[in-house]
Amino acid sequence: MLTIEITVNGTYQQIQTAPNRSLLDLLRDDLGLTGVKDACGQEGECGACTVLLDGKLVNSCLVLAAQADGREVTTIEGLQQLERLHPIQQAFVEAGAVQCGYCTPGAILSAYDLLMHTPHPSDEQIREALSGNLCRCTGYTKMVAAVHHAEKELSHAS
Amino acid sequence: MQEFDFVVPKTLAEACQMLSDGYGRPVAGCTDVLPQMRHGKLKTERLVDLSRIKSLAYIEHSNGRISIGALTTYEQMVTDRQLHDYAPVLAQAAATVGCRQTRNRGTLGGNLGNASPAGDTLPPLLILNAQVVLAGSSGERRMAVSDLLLAPGKTALLPDEIITSVGFEALPRGMRSLFLKLGNRQGMAVSVASVALALQLDGGGPVQDVRIALGAVAPTAIRCPEAEKFLIGQQIDPITAGAAGRLAAQACAPIDDVRASAAYRRHAIQVLVKRGLLSLSNDGDSHADN
Ligand SMILES: Cc1cc2nc3c(=O)[nH]c(=O)nc-3n(C[C@H](O)[C@H](O)[C@H](O)COP(=O)(O)OP(=O)(O)OC[C@H]3O[C@@H](n4cnc5c(N)ncnc54)[C@H](O)[C@@H]3O)c2cc1C
Ligand code: FES
Ligand code: FES
Numbered sequence: 404m405l406t407i408e409i410t411v412n413g414t415y416q417q418i419q420t421a422p423n424r425s426l427l428d429l430l431r432d433d434l435g436l437t438g439v440k441d442a443c444g445q446e447g448e449c450g451a452c453t454v455l456l457d458g459k460l461v462n463s464c465l466v467l468a469a470q471a472d473g474r475e476v477t478t479i480e481g482l483q484q485l486e487r488l489h490p491i492q493q494a495f496v497e498a499g500a501v502q503c504g505y506c507t508p509g510a511i512l513s514a515y516d517l518l519m520h521t522p523h524p525s526d527e528q529i530r531e532a533l534s535g536n537l538c539r540c541t542g543y544t545k546m547v548a549a550v551h552h553a554e555k556e557l558s559h560a561s
Numbered sequence: 562m563q564e565f566d567f568v569v570p571k572t573l574a575e576a577c578q579m580l581s582d583g584y585g586r587p588v589a590g591c592t593d594v595l596p597q598m599r600h601g602k603l604k605t606e607r608l609v610d611l612s613r614i615k616s617l618a619y620i621e622h623s624n625g626r627i628s629i630g631a632l633t634t635y636e637q638m639v640t641d642r643q644l645h646d647y648a649p650v651l652a653q654a655a656a657t658v659g660c661r662q663t664r665n666r667g668t669l670g671g672n673l674g675n676a677s678p679a680g681d682t683l684p685p686l687l688i689l690n691a692q693v694v695l696a697g698s699s700g701e702r703r704m705a706v707s708d709l710l711l712a713p714g715k716t717a718l719l720p721d722e723i724i725t726s727v728g729f730e731a732l733p734r735g736m737r738s739l740f741l742k743l744g745n746r747q748g749m750a751v752s753v754a755s756v757a758l759a760l761q762l763d764g765g766g767p768v769q770d771v772r773i774a775l776g777a778v779a780p781t782a783i784r785c786p787e788a789e790k791f792l793i794g795q796q797i798d799p800i801t802a803g804a805a806g807r808l809a810a811q812a813c814a815p816i817d818d819v820r821a822s823a824a825y826r827r828h829a830i831q832v833l834v835k836r837g838l839l840s841l842s843n844d845g846d847s848h849a850d851n
Pocket of ligand 1: 663675725
C-alpha cells in the first residue's frame with residue numbers, strides 16, 4: 404500500500420491506496436464521489452470519469468491514484484457552491500441537456516474548462532470541447548445550447 | 562488490474578537506476594499503458610513514473626534547432642507559438658490527438674515509446690528527420706526516430722533506457738508542411754491513415770524539395786522515398802499529385818483490423834497524399850499573389 408496526500412474539492416486528505424488503483428477507483432469507491440462515473444470500463448474512451456487535476460481536464464481512469472499524490476482534484480461535487488448548483492449545472496438542467504445523466508458530470512466539467520479558457524466560445528469550439536465526452540442520449544444540440552446559456556450567466560456574474 | 566510496484570524517481574539518474582534490473586517500465590501520462598495493462602497486453606513488475614521529472618517537459622528553440630523534452634504533453638505542443646512557426650506539421654498533429662483530456666496527459670515520449678503504427682506525431686517527426694536522445698545506466702546515445710521504431714509496440718530502447726528528448730532542425734524558410742489524418746471518430750480517433758507532408762517550390766514553380774511520411778499503413782510510420790524522388794522538379798498539378806499518391810500507396814503495407822481494411826487504407830493514403838500536395842501548392846500560390 405502507498406500513502407498519498409491529495410486535496411479533493413478543497414479538502415486535504417491522506418489516503419492509503421494500492422498502486423494498481425486508478426484515480427477513478429479512489430474517488431468513486433474510496434471517497435464515495437459517485438459523480439465520477441465509469442461508462443466504458445476505464446478504457447479512456449467515454450469521458451464520464453472526467454475531473455480536474457491541478458486545474459487540468461483529465462480522464463481519471465487513465466491516472467493512477469498514486470500519480471495524484473500531492474495534487475488537487477476537483478470533481479463535479481466540488482463545482483457546486485454549497486447547496487446551489489453552479490451556473491453551468493443550472494444551465495444544463497434548464498436547457499434539457501440531461502437525459503440519462505451518465506455523461507453529464509464529465510460534460511459539465513469539460514464545459515467549465517472551456518469557459519475558463521474561452522469565455523465566449525463558438526458552437527464549433529463547444530463541440531470540440533465536448534468531443535471527449537460521449538453522450539448517447541442528447542445528440543449534443545441541447546448541450547451546446549446549455550453552454551451558451553451558461554456563458555451569458557457567467558459573463559453577467561463577472 | 563494486475564499488481565505492480567509503483568516508484569517515483571525525482572531525477573533522470575534515479576529513474577535509470579530504478580530500471581537497471583530490467584524489471585521496470587517507464588510511464589509518463591499512462592494513456593497507453595493503463596488500457597494495455599487492463600487488457601493484459603502489457604505486464605510489468607514495476608512502473609517507474611517519469612511524470613515528476615520536471616526537467617523533461619520543455620520546448621526549446623535555438624539557432625534553428627528545436628528540442629522537445631520527452632514529457633512534453635500534446636497540449637503544450639499545441640499552445641507553443643515557436644512550434645507553430647518552425648514545425649507546423651508537428652503542432653498540427655498534436656492538435657488532432659484524442660480530446661483535451663488525452664492531450665493534457667499524453668506525452669511525446671509516450672507516443673514514441675508506444676511505437677504504434679498509428680502514433681500521430683511519428684510521421685511529422687520522420688519528415689523533420691528528428692533524432693531522439695536516450696539516457697540509460699551506461700550513458701547517453703542518440704538515434705534517428707526512423708531507427709528507434711522497429712515494429713508495432715517495439716522500439717530499439719534497451720530495458721533501462723529512457724527517451725529524454727527529441728530534436729530536429731526547423732523546416733527551411735518557404736517550406737510548407739501539413740498533417741492530414743483520417744479517423745473513425747473525432748475526439749478519440751486513432752488514425753486509420755495519416756500523412757505528413759512538407760513541400761518547397763522553386764519560386765512557386767517546380768518542386769525543389771519534398772518530404773512525405775505515412776502513418777497507420779505499415780508496421781511503423783514510414784517515409785516514401787519513391788514518391789519524393791518522383792516529385793522533384795515536377796509542377797504540382799492533379800496529375801503529378803495523383804501519381805505521387807499512387808507511389809505512396811504502393812509503399813505501404815497496411816493490415817485489415819477492426820478500424821479499417823487494408824484496401825481502404827491504401828486508397829485513403831493515395832487520396833490524402835494527392836489532396837495534401839495540391840493544398841500545399843495552392844497555399845503557395847495564394848501567398849505568392851499577396
Ligand atoms: C482516448 C484516447 C485517445 C487517443 N488518441 C490518440 C490519437 O489521436 N493519436 C495518437 O497518436 N495517440 C492517441 N492515443 C494514444 C496515447 O494518448 C498517445 O500514444 C500518448 O502519446 C502516450 O503518451 P503517455 O505519456 O500517456 O504514454 P504512457 O502510456 O505513459 O507510455 C506509453 C509507452 O511509452 C513508454 N514511455 C513513455 N515515456 C517514455 C520515455 N520518456 N522513455 C521511454 N519510454 C517511454 C512506456 O513504457 C509505454 O510503453 C489516445 C489514447 C486515448 C486513451
Ligand atoms: S471511464 Fe470511460 S474514459 Fe474513464
Ligand atoms: S445524457 Fe445519457 S449519455 Fe448523455
